[in-house]
Each structure stands twice: as structure tokens, then as C-alpha cells.
Amino acid sequence: MGSFTRALRSASLTLLAALSLALAAPGVRAGAIEPVQGQLNPGDEGYVLTAEFDIDLGNRLEEALVRGVALTFNLEFGIERKRWYWFDERIVGRVIDYRLSYNALTQQYRLSVGGLHTSYATLAEALRVLGHVSGMVVADTAAIKPGNAYTAELRLALDKSQLPKPFQLDALASKTWQVESRTLRWQFAPGVVGR
Structure with a gap:
């Protein structure tokens, strides 16, 4: 009976110590991307996209x-163009890659889009530019015909396939790497252009 009581007391002390360490450790903040607005307007060269996202990387991604x-x-x-007789027709589909990195030597964050690279002093500034x-x-203006109903879709997400292999494995098991916005959808119907 005495050994059972000692084992129970030892197990409860171990559980209490683990619980106190878990509560004392700073919480892991998961990242999130929230779409604020998306807008499509006709311009001189075609239809122009304006969008805004609030981006929070979370503790784990910031550390990485x-x-x-x-x-x-x-x-x-x-x-997509709505069709009553068949599936909706995909008019435009684009994916633009943004690469965010940190240079420890200059202590600056670098945001790259295609061949364009820009450096920022703070992560908040780099995320603000990434989200705008x-x-x-x-x-093209010719692709969007006046009088038809269209649906625009917009989404921003972390591309986990571009992470180094060990991080890709961790991303499969952990929700802290699941940083993506919901798909923002809105309807628009261009007006008839005057003659």
C-alpha cells in the first residue's frame, strides 16, 4: 500500500510540474492572414486589382x-464568368509569388516579387507592404465583356512547398505553419461602354 501511495504522489507531482511549466511558458501564437478588401477597376492597360490583407506570421514563423x-x-x-448552362468559365487565373527573407548582417527584411527586391527595417513594415x-x-479589357456577370476570387497563403524539407515535414503536422487567408469572393458586372 505504501509503494502505491508513493508512486501516486510522484506521478501527481510530475503532472503538477509539467502543468506549471506549460502555463509559465509563453504561448505559441499561430499566424493568420485576414483579407480586408479586394477591388477590381478598369484602367488604361486593363483591369486593375487593389487588395488589402492583415498578416500576422505568429511566433513560430517569425522565429524561423x-x-x-x-x-x-x-x-x-x-x-470566372457565370454561365447558366454549364460550369463557370475561368477567364483569368494568376499566381504571384512573394518571397520574404531576413538578412542578419544588415538586420533588414527583404521582400522579393519577381526580379524586384525591396528591404525594410522592420517586419511590420515588410508585412504591411506584402499585404497591400x-x-x-x-x-485585359477585351477579356471582360460588358453586361456579363463575373466572380473575382483572391487569396494569400504561405507556400509550404517552398520551405526547406525539414520544415515541410513539420508543416504537415503543425497548424502553426497553416498561414493562409480565406478566399475573398465578390461579384461584379462591368457596365456597357458608351459609344
């Missing part, structure tokens, strides 16, 4: 970024 892991984000945009899309031509 500072330790040298570059993060690639995909901005996915599409336009302005003046991006996404469709």
Missing part, C-alpha cells in the same frame, strides 16, 4: 524567418 528561413507567399487571383496590392493589372 529570423533564423534564416525564407518564406514564400502565393497571391492567387481569378475571374495596388495597381496590379490582372486582365
